[in-house]
Amino acid sequence: MIGYLQQVLFLAAIALASYLILRRGRLIASTIRLGRDEDRTDRPQERLKIMALVAFGQKKMFAKPLVAFMHLVIYLGFIIINIEVLEIILDGILGTHRLFAPYTSALYPFLINIFEVLALGVLLVCVGFLARRYLLKVARFQPERYREMGRWPRTDAAIILVIEIVLMLAFLTWNASDTVLRLRGDEHYQVAGLQPFIVSQWFMPLFEGWNTSALIAYERVAWWAHILGIMAFAVYLSYSKHLHILLAFPNVYFSKLAPKGEMQNMPEVTNEVKIMLGLSQPEVATDAPETPAPDSGVPGKFGAKDVMDLTWKNLMDAYSCTECGRCTAACPASITGKKLSPRKIMMDTRDRLEDIGRNTQANGGEFKDDGKTLLGDYILDEEILACTSCQACVQECPVNINPLDIIYQLRRYRVMEESKAPGLWNGMFSNLENNQAPWKFSPADRFNWAEGLK
Amino acid sequence: MTTETTPCQVPTMAELAARGETPDVLFWVGCAGSFDDRYKRVTIAFVKILNAVGIKFAVLGTEESCTGDPARRAGNEFLFQMQATMNIQVLDGYGIKKIVTACPHCFNTLKNEYPALGGNYEVVHHSTFLQSLINEGRIKPQDGQPFKGRRITFHDSCYLGRANKIYEAPRAILEALDADLVEMKRSRSQGLCCGAGGGQYFKEPEPGKKDINIERIEEALGTGAQAIAVACPFCMTMMTDGVKNKEREADVKVYDIAEFVAQAQGL
Incomplete structure (x- = not known):
């Protein structure tokens, strides 16, 4: 009876977790779709190659080898231990115990031993990562230095690491209590020929003095804690910076393939410039009225004031950010104490998307204007004005996020829509217009440098 | 050195076109190279090297104007595209195929950003250009x-x-x-x-x-x-x-x- 009850509860837990994950996934996808269209599907082979190297191979992480190795342990642990989760889920649904063991004979203990070694590795690395944050106080994570590292981002990081430690402990002590039960000859826990496992055997002395019913209770609690923990973690992911474990792959696949120095062209400006210079005629009644202009989908706004004006890729970037701060640590403006932090640009963009998502949910699927915009309420002019466009942030990001692209679009809005630029920039603009140089020199003097030569 | 006696030649595109000649490469001087007192010395150094090696080059002279890069980076796309479109008209008018420049900002803009506006050229930075002259043995370290x-x-x-x-x-x-x-x-x-x-x-x-x-x-x-x-x-x-x-x-x-x-x- 208890067995059936557990199966029913298990199915209910899976259904609830799936529902919550799907709901969040749809909300996130719908906020990403708020962004402008941009085609990032060209050159698929090149994209697959970059994804293999940068996302699967974690190439850019290895700029810092020790941390890269630590991260790799968690990454491999996550992927490989999930094979075991498949068995756990099937056991949960079918009410079986170690379903795969009889079919996989010698392979089974071999695999479990690998999972256990990885689990121990993940556990140790998570402790190491907590130590980096709280004992070594790695500068990138300190709120005194970086104001975007407020309470929530720091709590988020701690929650993830603690959950992972708890999950690994649950997995290892579950195996240990299970083995003790098996060795005592309990009928339900029999698997022919299975020896104690490589890591969990060290936890077995903890359980050997327990009576059998207490042991069975612990075995069940650990089993449930492990699998419910995984489900809760999967739901929590979608609210956390940890979403990168899923989004890193598509985000890297859709990377910018052009040279880093290339700034995106604005075709809607090109049309106007050509008309102004008399190189093309304004489109009046030459086209049949029923054919819409090719750029009719483009919003009537230059640059970006809010997330809807950015591209969907900018928005996916924001959800993919792990807040590691390598961008900010390399940013010359941030290094010299300016307000700009590329990490904050990404976190602000995500915060704005999350706010819009909540607003939309609360208003029955319709976004109710909250009078806020990304530029002004989240990101300040002083931040975007401090950027040297050096692309160090773009270079450093392990998942190919591009904060610079957002900064450029915000600048375009301020300058082209609102004519708000620092006075010296306005001076540079008018020099360019009048003298075709950013300084106040006469164009007639442009060739004077050669005078001494001839 | 014979360079002391031979005057340095800085032909303009207009002069070459009048003679019906085309250069192998256009030297894009850039605003700093034209107006900044310190960087003018770099422009002159580069021109001396081009002369000494015997490269058939030309400059635009007073027909050159800013690529528009500082305006674009500051957010003024209109101004950038005005500059770029006018420059492309001049460059295409002379049938320019290859450009060398000492300014990485001009280099980046001409090479990566002009194609979207219809300006397609082979653009080389002077570091790459000088390196190939050394590799080809045309500049010999003495x-x-x-x-x-x-x-x-x-x-x-x-x-x-x-x-x-x-x-x-x-x-x-x-x-x-x-x-x-x-x-x-x-x-x-x-x-x-x-x-x-x-x-x-x-x-x-x-x-x-x-x-x-x-x-x-x-x-x-x-x-x-x-x-x-x-x-x-x-x-x-x-x-x-x-x-x-x-x-x-x-x-x-x-x-x-x-x-x-x-x-x-x-x-």
Whole structure:
């Protein structure tokens, strides 16, 4: 009876977790779709190659080898231990115990031993990562230095690491209590020929003095804690910076393939410039009225004031950010104490998307204007004005996020829509217009440098 | 050297076109190369090298105008595209195929951003151009190199390095001159910006604790280099100002890579 009850509860837990994950996934996808269209599907082979190297191979992480190795342990642990989760889920649904063991004979203990070694590795690395944050106080994570590292981002990081430690402990002590039960000859826990496992055997002395019913209770609690923990973690992911474990792959696949120095062209400006210079005629009644202009989908706004004006890729970037701060640590403006932090640009963009998502949910699927915009309420002019466009942030990001692209679009809005630029920039603009140089020199003097030569 | 007696030729496109000739390459001088007193010396050094090697080149002279890069980075796309469209008309009017420039910002814009507006050219930065002249043996490092064994550090320009992945050409040139090349900790793809890009050169810096060029010059001076090599007019100004700020003008010089080559050739 208890067995059936557990199966029913298990199915209910899976259904609830799936529902919550799907709901969040749809909300996130719908906020990403708020962004402008941009085609990032060209050159698929090149994209697959970059994804293999940068996302699967974690190439850019290895700029810092020790941390890269630590991260790799968690990454491999996550992927490989999930094979075991498949068995756990099937056991949960079918009410079986170690379903795969009889079919996989010698392979089974071999695999479990690998999972256990990885689990121990993940556990140790998570402790190491907590130590980096709280004992070594790695500068990138300190709120005194970086104001975007407020309470929530720091709590988020701690929650993830603690959950992972708890999950690994649950997995290892579950195996240990299970083995003790098996060795005592309990009928339900029999698997022919299975020896104690490589890591969990060290936890077995903890359980050997327990009576059998207490042991069975612990075995069940650990089993449930492990699998419910995984489900809760999967739901929590979608609210956390940890979403990168899923989004890193598509985000890297859709990377910018052009040279880093290339700034995106604005075709809607090109049309106007050509008309102004008399190189093309304004489109009046030459086209049949029923054919819409090719750029009719483009919003009537230059640059970006809010997330809807950015591209969907900018928005996916924001959800993919792990807040590691390598961008900010390399940013010359941030290094010299300016307000700009590329990490904050990404976190602000995500915060704005999350706010819009909540607003939309609360208003029955319709976004109710909250009078806020990304530029002004989240990101300040002083931040975007401090950027040297050096692309160090773009270079450093392990998942190919591009904060610079957002900064450029915000600048375009301020300058082209609102004519708000620092006075010296306005001076540079008018020099360019009048003298075709950013300084106040006469164009007639442009060739004077050669005078001494001839 | 015969260069003292032979006057340097700086033909313009208009002159060549009038004679019905076409150059092998257009030298795009850029605004800094035309107007900035310090960088004019780099322009002249490069022109002397082109003359000495016998490259058939030309400049646009007064027909050249800003690529529009500073306007674009500052957010003024209209102004950028006005400049770009006018420049493309001039370049296409002369049938230009190949361009060399000493400015990484001009280089990046002409190479990567003009194609979207219909301007397609083979664009080469002068570091790559000089490196191939050395590789082809057309510039021969001579005996008694003035830079032999001198400690020189190279400061990567963002728009040459990260923007276009040109890290080795300027270093190869310095090595060909037998210089003792020392690297700063932040170099190549990790190179620290001089602080001029993105329109910063044309405005006051935002409030902060330090100027970026000071942060960079401290790192450069920390290598113990006697000379700092640059390959960008804006890096040139920022690094020179940094050296002045640290009162090291007497013992640390800032030169463009073209100036090193010209000096080594006795030009």
